[in-house]
Amino acid sequence: MTSDAPRPPPRRRFFGAFGRRELKGLFWQALVVGIAVAVIAFLWSNTVTNLSARRITTGFAFLGREAGMPISDSLLAYNPRDSYLWAFVVGIANTLRVAVIGIVLATILGTVIGISRLSANWLLSRLAAVYVETLRDIPLLLQLLFWYVLMQALPAARAAWRPIEGVFLSNRGLILPAIPIGTPQLCVLGAAVFGLVVFYVIRRRLIAQQMRDGKPRPSWPFGLGLLVVLPAAVSVLLGVSWTIEWPELRGFNFVGGLTLAPEYFALLIALVTYTSAFIAEIVRSGIQSVPRGQWDAANALGLRRSFMLRQIILPQALRVIVPPMTSQYLNLTKNSSLAVAIGYQDVVSIANTTLNQTGQAIEAIALIMAVFLTISLGISFFMNWYNSRIALVER
Amino acid sequence: MTAIADIPEVPRAARRPQIGNPVLRWLRTNLFSSIPNGILSVVLLAVLAKGLFSFAQWGIANAVWLTPANDSSACRAVRGVGACWAIIPEKYRFILFGTYPFDEQWRPALAVLLFIALFYLSTRRALWRRELAYLWIAALALISMLMWGGILGLSFVSQDRWGGLPVTLILATFGLAFGFPLGILVALGRRSKLPAIRSLSVLYVELIRGVPLVSLLFMASVMFPLFMPNGFNIDKLLRAQVAIILFAGAYLAEVIRGGLQAVPRGQYEAADALGLSYWRKNRLIVLPQAIRHVIPPLVNTFIAFFKDTSLVLIIGIFDLLTTAKTAIIDPAWQQFSVEVYIFVAGIYFVFCFAMSRYSRSLEAASER
Numbered sequence: 001m002t003s004d005a006p007r008p009p010p011r012r013r014f015f016g017a018f019g020r021r022e023l024k025g026l027f028w029q030a031l032v033v034g035i036a037v038a039v040i041a042f043l044w045s046n047t048v049t050n051l052s053a054r055r056i057t058t059g060f061a062f063l064g065r066e067a068g069m070p071i072s073d074s075l076l077a078y079n080p081r082d083s084y085l086w087a088f089v090v091g092i093a094n095t096l097r098v099a100v101i102g103i104v105l106a107t108i109l110g111t112v113i114g115i116s117r118l119s120a121n122w123l124l125s126r127l128a129a130v131y132v133e134t135l136r137d138i139p140l141l142l143q144l145l146f147w148y149v150l151m152q153a154l155p156a157a158r159a160a161w162r163p164i165e166g167v168f169l170s171n172r173g174l175i176l177p178a179i180p181i182g183t184p185q186l187c188v189l190g191a192a193v194f195g196l197v198v199f200y201v202i203r204r205r206l207i208a209q210q211m212r213d214g215k216p217r218p219s220w221p222f223g224l225g226l227l228v229v230l231p232a233a234v235s236v237l238l239g240v241s242w243t244i245e246w247p248e249l250r251g252f253n254f255v256g257g258l259t260l261a262p263e264y265f266a267l268l269i270a271l272v273t274y275t276s277a278f279i280a281e282i283v284r285s286g287i288q289s290v291p292r293g294q295w296d297a298a299n300a301l302g303l304r305r306s307f308m309l310r311q312i313i314l315p316q317a318l319r320v321i322v323p324p325m326t327s328q329y330l331n332l333t334k335n336s337s338l339a340v341a342i343g344y345q346d347v348v349s350i351a352n353t354t355l356n357q358t359g360q361a362i363e364a365i366a367l368i369m370a371v372f373l374t375i376s377l378g379i380s381f382f383m384n385w386y387n388s389r390i391a392l393v394e395r
Numbered sequence: 396m397t398a399i400a401d402i403p404e405v406p407r408a409a410r411r412p413q414i415g416n417p418v419l420r421w422l423r424t425n426l427f428s429s430i431p432n433g434i435l436s437v438v439l440l441a442v443l444a445k446g447l448f449s450f451a452q453w454g455i456a457n458a459v460w461l462t463p464a465n466d467s468s469a470c471r472a473v474r475g476v477g478a479c480w481a482i483i484p485e486k487y488r489f490i491l492f493g494t495y496p497f498d499e500q501w502r503p504a505l506a507v508l509l510f511i512a513l514f515y516l517s518t519r520r521a522l523w524r525r526e527l528a529y530l531w532i533a534a535l536a537l538i539s540m541l542m543w544g545g546i547l548g549l550s551f552v553s554q555d556r557w558g559g560l561p562v563t564l565i566l567a568t569f570g571l572a573f574g575f576p577l578g579i580l581v582a583l584g585r586r587s588k589l590p591a592i593r594s595l596s597v598l599y600v601e602l603i604r605g606v607p608l609v610s611l612l613f614m615a616s617v618m619f620p621l622f623m624p625n626g627f628n629i630d631k632l633l634r635a636q637v638a639i640i641l642f643a644g645a646y647l648a649e650v651i652r653g654g655l656q657a658v659p660r661g662q663y664e665a666a667d668a669l670g671l672s673y674w675r676k677n678r679l680i681v682l683p684q685a686i687r688h689v690i691p692p693l694v695n696t697f698i699a700f701f702k703d704t705s706l707v708l709i710i711g712i713f714d715l716l717t718t719a720k721t722a723i724i725d726p727a728w729q730q731f732s733v734e735v736y737i738f739v740a741g742i743y744f745v746f747c748f749a750m751s752r753y754s755r756s757l758e759a760a761s762e763r
Contacts, residue, residue, distance in 0.1 A: 136747070
């Protein structure tokens with residue numbers, strides 16, 4: 001066949017510019033969207049009929065009404081005469097309280113265990129492996145119930161255990177000595193945070209200058225001034241007291257100090273130990289992903305071990321570690337909703353009570369979804385930002 | 396190559412002269428390789444010995460293994476110093492099978508064995524063929540028949556009497572069997588060129604993954620009656636099952652999408668060049684490769700589901716964990732919940748550990 005043979009004329013298409021492929025695509029989309037719309041419309045109309053039959057008005061007006069539910073353990077001041085809206089806010093604060101502290105503790109514990117699994121000490125690495133395998137393969141809810149039962153089986157306040165002086169462990173929970181935090185103390189903490197931010201900016205500048213001309217510029221005088229002298233000066237100027245409040249047993253209960261209720265403490269232990277098992281695996285595989293040559297090269301340069309870990313190994317391992325770590329943080333936050341099983345009043349538990357009291361099912365579930373989507377997006381944004389900072393910069 | 400490269404890489408400790416007792420040598424390399432390591436080993440050994448000793452004292456030496464039926468006095472005598480394993484023989488029928496009629500409990504027991512056989516066969520690589528899907532359908536039908544009864548002379552048992560281990564296995568397995576095709580469809584939808592289908596898939600996956608399973612289960616148990624026409628209602632177990640399927644579908648879709656992304660472009664183009672239709676292209680060319688890529692993470696997702704089915708406790712469905720929690724409501728045995736939880740944890744552990752071992756072996760096989 002030669003190339004100058006006449007080609008057959010292109011077939012006329014029925015719909016002008018649209019080919020069969022596009023038509024098919026349009027058809028499928030119309031079908032799927034049509035089904036989705038029909039299902040939603042069906043459910044919606046049923047819901048509206050059912051709600052009006054039960055005399056429930058849809059909408060968020062109920063949030064202004066008096067909640068009337070007791071919340072035993074909360075960060076924010078609350079009493080049952082407050083509104084549902086405030087009850088929700090208290091619930092969100094409770095969720096965040098367990099999630100944030102849980103994430104921090106789980107990261108520390110998980111990293112320690114992950115590194116232990118790689119230890120040259122056979123016993124340590126075996127113990128870490130047993131820890132990981134056991135905790136990963138038992139449902140979190142079961143572990144939570146288990147810890148809660150153990151909490152309840154602790155001795156009463158009068159016979160409380162004292163692992164360390166000033167720390168009490170009893171069926172009332174964990175009681176720790178604490179420094180009462182008020183506005184003056186917060187001012188000092190604010191000054192310290194401000195100092196930290198300024199110090200961080202100055203240090204980056206100094207390092208950038210050192211990169212340019214190679215002259216070392218020590219940053220410690222700034223650190224001393226901003227992190228130690230500044231908060232101390234504020235503290236002295238305002239005359240802030242930093243006395244530690246020691247808990248004391250009076251009658252049947254403790255006075256003073258910081259109390260972690262048994263529900264909170266059990267939830268925290270369960271979330272931290274469970275999540276740390278997963279984090280340990282992530283840390284281990286992250287460190288193992290750094291090629292052996294990198295260790296050898298760092299050794300050949302004669303670097304100190306701590307410097308080698310900090311500057312050579314960790315930055316490369318973090319690239320592998322951060323993305324799966326993000327999903328573990330999200331899991332921990334979502335798993336904190338298991339609190340409802342032991343009566344710690346997080347946002348899901350409060351939404352559930354609200355739903356039972358008012359019948360506002362759709363609104364309550366919508367609020368749960370909104371809260372968790374917001375927290376998830378917040379964590380994702382933060383971790384994506386952090387990930388882009390540590391990501392490999394390629395040409 | 397130079398001579399240096401030919402020296403095999405040997406750990407320094409192994410190059411020491413091989414003298415003395417092999418046990419001592421092993422101790423030296425693995426436990427006492429340096430002074431800090433030696434101190435660490437001694438401390439760990441001491442802690443471990445103390446922990447094991449007190450556990451053995453509680454769990455073995457001072458434990459009560461058997462008591463006369465419905466009599467917990469022997470257990471209460473050792474409370475605090477010894478375990479009461481006697482609660483397990485006392486309650487195991489209830490923990491494993493819930494309120495299923497006592498004389499008919501061989502049926503759920505047989506169903507559990509069928510489940511285990513089904514899982515075992517599914518791990519055999521030689522059986523990864525189309526017939527496996529038929530096997531699943533047949534096995535699940537047989538299990539439903541055993542559980543419900545009503546035919547072949549088996550008496551009918553309604554779902555609200557089901558309980559324990561079979562319910563956990565049913566929730567997990569049916570969740571998987573229906574969630575998997577759903578996940579495939581959604582994963583394909585998320586990679587589709589059609590904007591409406593793509594955005595619907597994204598919306599579904601992100602909404603489900605954004606909220607805790609607890610709230611989905613609440614939705615299934617509380618809001619479902621609101622969604623349906625008046626008078627129409629379906630069983631609580633089925634509602635929870637639907638919630639778990641929807642949940643599983645979203646997570647499996649993300650895993651499968653990872654596999655789809657790993658299939659090289661050339662494979663799609665080759666399938667297009669052969670003139671295959673969209674569905675045949677995916678069924679014959681793309682999906683088999685995509686799923687093979689993601690089998691280990693799929694197994695890990697299954698482990699997660701198996702554990703997550705325990706959340707139905709919160710909406711009061713009698714799975715294994717709920718029956719365990721109910722078994723210790725009995726006032727005579729109330730104080731021995733730790734023993735029951737350890738027993739149930741053991742059951743969950745066996746299933747999950749087997750799956751995670753299997754996933755590990757698959758990973759090792761794919762690295763070879």
